[in-house]
Amino acid sequence: MRLLSYMGQWKSAAKEVLDRTAIVAKFLCLLHVTNNYLCSPTLVGNPINTCSIFLFSFCLFVGWLGLLSCGVQVYGPSMLPTLNLTGDVVLAEHVSHKIGKVGTGDVVLVRSPVDPRRILTKRVVGMEGDTVSFYVDPMYSQTTVVPKGHVWIQGDNTYASSDSRHFGPVPYGLIQGKVFFRDYVFVVSEFFIRM
Numbered sequence: 001m002r003l004l005s006y007m008g009q010w011k012s013a014a015k016e017v018l019d020r021t022a023i024v025a026k027f028l029c030l031l032h033v034t035n036n037y038l039c040s041p042t043l044v045g046n047p048i049n050t051c052s053i054f055l056f057s058f059c060l061f062v063g064w065l066g067l068l069s070c071g072v073q074v075y076g077p078s079m080l081p082t083l084n085l086t087g088d089v090v091l092a093e094h095v096s097h098k099i100g101k102v103g104t105g106d107v108v109l110v111r112s113p114v115d116p117r118r119i120l121t122k123r124v125v126g127m128e129g130d131t132v133s134f135y136v137d138p139m140y141s142q143t144t145v146v147p148k149g150h151v152w153i154q155g156d157n158t159y160a161s162s163d164s165r166h167f168g169p170v171p172y173g174l175i176q177g178k179v180f181f182r183d184y185v186f187v188v189s190e191f192f193i194r195m
Contacts, residue, residue, distance in 0.1 A: 072109060072177075074121045078155030078162070082107070083121065083182065090121070092177035102151070102172075103127065107179040110153055113167050119176060122163055126152035128172075134165050144169075151175065 075087045083090070092109050096102055104124055112118040126132040126146045133143045134154070146152045150169035155161025164170060 072119070072121075077157055077160040079107070079121055079123075080157040080160070082123075082156045088182055090179045091181040092179045094177045096178040097172070097175040102175060102178055104130070108151075108153070109176040109179065110170055111174045111176055113170055113174060114162075120153070120163075121179065122153035122155055122161070124151050125154045125164070126169075132164075136165065149173075 072092055073087050073089050074083050075085075077085050090107075097108070102108060102124060104127060106124045108122060108124055110120045110122055112120050125134075128146050128148045128150055130146050130152070131143060132146060132152045133141055135141050135158070144152075146169050149172050151172055152164045152169050154163045154165065158165075
């Protein structure tokens, strides 16, 4: 009788352990899907920034379920004056480029064709079939037609940007996301966290 009592206790404990393990497994699967297919947290900076931005983007994803967005911190002078030199947090959605809804004037996240480990933030200047004129240096301009399946990207700060003027048209498949919001509040809250 006592043996049956112990087995009953172990059975309920084992069921609870399996239920909790299933919840953790589902959560990890959601993180995997978010990281690999919906949000690519291509973050630079110290690990605290990276973790906080990833958690911010994950909460945003869970909260907005339909938008499928993520937060990315952007550094560098290439997008001045649109984005700050010291690092802005932007929200990028990862659906538009997959259904062909990226157009001229959109700010996008692009995997660098020169260094695939880097993600660039640039503006789309030309789509396939467009004729693009650009300055190689201040005295000499060049005109090119964007080939099929490619986009022409440039930074807003033309003097400090490595973009299609240097490495040519970028395959459409290298676009990782489309920026739709620049977050001011997160940068301010991060400042107070560091104090």
